[in-house]
Amino acid sequence: MKTSILYQKDRLETPETELIEEAKKDPEKFEPIYDRYFKQLFQFVFHRVADKSLAADLTSQVFLKALLNLKTYEHKGLPFSSWLYRIAINECNLHHRKSRTKQYVVLDDHNYNLMSEEMDLEREEDRILLKKAISKLSTKEMEVIELRFFESLSFKEVSKILSITENNAKVKLYRALDKLKKLMNAYEK
C-alpha cells in the first residue's frame, strides 16, 4: 500500500506543468494527463451517478471541456485534478438539473468513519440520523463535505475547486457539520 502511495506521489511530482504546456500546443500530448486522472475522475463521477455508461459519458465530457479550455488553465501550485474536479462537479450538477435525477451520496463505512470522527459520533443510531440529516443539506454544503471527506482533499484544493478562499472553505465545512448536528439532534427528539 505504502509503495503504491509513493509511486502515485512520484507520478504526481513529475513535471505536470510541462505536460500541460505541451498539451496546450499539441492536444495529442494530453494523453499522459488523461491517463493519470481518468480513474480518479471517473470514480468521482461514478459515485455521484451510479451508472457506468453515464459516468463514462460525463467523464469524457469533463476531459473534452478541459481540453477545449486548456489554454485558459494556469498552474497555481495545485494538481491539475483540482481543475478537473471543478469541471466534473459542474457537469454532474448540470446533468442532475437537466435529467431531474437525484445525486447519489455514498456513506459507506470509510466515509462514515471520517465524518463521525470529525463530528464525535459514537452511537450506532447516529449513522441513521446522519443519513437523514445529509438529505437536508444544500448542494453547496454537500460539495464541501464530499470534497473534504470523501475525496480527502486539502482545504487549499477544496477552496480552489469551489472558487472560494481557504478560510471560507473551512467556515463552510464547519457550518455544514453544525447544521448536520442540529438536524440530528432535532430528529432525535
Place this chain on the structure above:
Amino acid sequence: MKSKYQLLDLKPFISSEEIEEMKDFDGLMEHFRQAKKEQSEVGKQKIIFMLSSGILAALMGFLYHTEFIKEPATTAEHSDSFMDAPWNAPCEVVADTAVARHQNYHRNVDEKSSARSIENRIVPTPKDKEPAPTRPLTNEERTLKTTEEKASKPIYQEAEPVLGYTHLYEYFNDALRYPKDAVHDSISGTTLVAFTIAEKGVIKDIRIESSLGKSFDREAILLIQNMPRWRPAKLDGNEVASKMRIPLHFQIKHTDK
C-alpha cells in the same frame, strides 16, 4: 423540501479493469477535433456576420450622408414658395437668444404697458417720444433657389447679412420704431415679413404674412427695405435668389406714451 440526494451505504462497484476499458483517448480526440471544427465554423459565421453588419452600416451611413447633402437642392428645386419647418430651426435658436436679451432689456416697459385695446382711439402723444422698443429679431431663414442645379451633390450656402447677424439684430433694435399712430392702442405683437434676397443681394418682394395693422406693416416694410445688405445664397458657388421670413416684434415702451 424534497431531498436532492440518494444515500448509498456502499460504493457502487466497478473494477479497475472496467475503468481502464472505459478509457478512450482516441474517442476524446475525435470529439475534440469535431468541437474545434464547430467552434471555428461558429467563429467564421460570427466574422461574416460582423463584416456584413459593418458593410451594411457603412452603406447606410453613406446613403444617409448623400441624402443629407442632397436635401437643400431638392428643396430649392421643388419648392416654389416658402420655407418649410426644417429651414427655420437653426435660425430660431439665434432668434431666441436675441429675444431673451431684448426682453430683459425692456422688462420695465413690459410691466407698464400691458393693457391692450382693440379700438382705435387717439391718445395724446407723450412729450418725450422715444423709439418704441424694438424686438431683436429673430430671423428665420429660408431659401429658395431658382437656379436649376444638375449636379448630383449641390452645395448650398444660405444667404446671410454681409455684416453678420449680430449687426443685423442691432439694426433692428435701433431702427424698429413703434408706430406713433398706434401708441394709444398699446398693441404689441409680431409681424411676419417675407422677402426675397435676389442674386445680387437686393431685397425685393417684401410681403407681410402676419399683420398687426397698417401702421405696423408700413414700419416693418420700411425697416426691411433699409436693412443692411445681404449676401445672396449660393448653390454650388452660383448666386441664387432665396426667400426669407423674419418676425418683427413690436412692443410699446412706456416712454412712447
